[in-house]
Amino acid sequence: MRIRTLIQAAAAVAALAATPAAAEALKVGSTPTGVPFTFLDTKTNTIQGIMVDLVGAVGKEAGFEVQIEPMAFSTLIASLTSNKIDLIAAAMFISPKRQEVIDFSTPIYTYGEGLIVPRDDTKDYTTLAELKGLTVGAQVGTTFVDALQKSGLFAEVKAYDTIPDILRDVNAGRIAAGFADYPILAYNLKDGAIPGVRLVESYQPTSIGSVGIGLRKGDQALRDRVDAALAKLKADGTIDSILAKWGVKPQGAS
Numbered sequence: 001m002r003i004r005t006l007i008q009a010a011a012a013v014a015a016l017a018a019t020p021a022a023a024e025a026l027k028v029g030s031t032p033t034g035v036p037f038t039f040l041d042t043k044t045n046t047i048q049g050i051m052v053d054l055v056g057a058v059g060k061e062a063g064f065e066v067q068i069e070p071m072a073f074s075t076l077i078a079s080l081t082s083n084k085i086d087l088i089a090a091a092m093f094i095s096p097k098r099q100e101v102i103d104f105s106t107p108i109y110t111y112g113e114g115l116i117v118p119r120d121d122t123k124d125y126t127t128l129a130e131l132k133g134l135t136v137g138a139q140v141g142t143t144f145v146d147a148l149q150k151s152g153l154f155a156e157v158k159a160y161d162t163i164p165d166i167l168r169d170v171n172a173g174r175i176a177a178g179f180a181d182y183p184i185l186a187y188n189l190k191d192g193a194i195p196g197v198r199l200v201e202s203y204q205p206t207s208i209g210s211v212g213i214g215l216r217k218g219d220q221a222l223r224d225r226v227d228a229a230l231a232k233l234k235a236d237g238t239i240d241s242i243l244a245k246w247g248v249k250p251q252g253a254s
Helices: 002-018 050-062 073-081 143-151 163-172 182-192 220-235 238-245
Strands: 024-030 039-041 046-048 064-070 102-104 109-111 113-118 135-139 156-160 177-181 197-199 209-211 214-216
Touching: 024 050, 024 073, 046 050, 046 064, 050 064, 050 220, 050 238, 073 102, 073 214, 113 163, 113 182, 135 143, 135 163, 143 156, 143 177, 156 163, 163 177, 163 182, 163 197, 177 182, 182 197, 214 220, 220 238
Parallel strands: 024 064, 135 156, 135 177
Antiparallel strands: 039 046, 102 214, 109 209, 113 177, 113 197
16 A cells, blocks of 8 residues: 555656646736837737737747736836836837846847927928927937937927827827837828828938847846847747738838
8 A cells, every 4th residue: 555655656746747847927018009019909908019929929939928017118117127027028229328227138120219290380301400499299218308308409398108199299289299219100190090190201310229128137047038039030030020010111121
């Protein structure tokens, strides 16, 4: 009887050892506004977009599961540093100021700010100087706000919680112009979605940066896993496929 019990116990231990360990789950902060990079899909009540697809592919390659946590863009870094989340997947530029607080993966996609004005403003703006003295807006927490304020060109730079808020106030004439991530503006305004606003195609951006996945400072092991996964996804065309799925041109495409 004792021998049978020992055999059964040994078999149970062997079976447990043979069972694959559950993949670690990492909490990923993302934003409900920022289509096509991140946005709230009201049909499923989940965050979707380029960065969600991308971090999911990275997790699959690197061996971790992804749990998306929706939050305001301005709270992402504080949530990461306070351990409420483990990664940031949003349209967040890699900047020296942010790198003082958090780390980033290798760059994923590079672009600059876009300019929107009321549709009845038909001037082909190319530089910030041409908007001198006007009241403009940008999203709080972005590099664009700092750059606009430091330029000293504007009567006022209003900070908005979301890009739709900027679009609304330009459309209503409450500000003369708005600045935000060019791909996000282009996606929001495609097919004349907001007829009172236009994207100024002649404008040349001044705050050009690259989006990356945000990580806690010093977490080199996780950063190495994320970077290795991104390198593979870039090489096999997965990143370009994700960008194309959301109507964004792959890096270097014309």
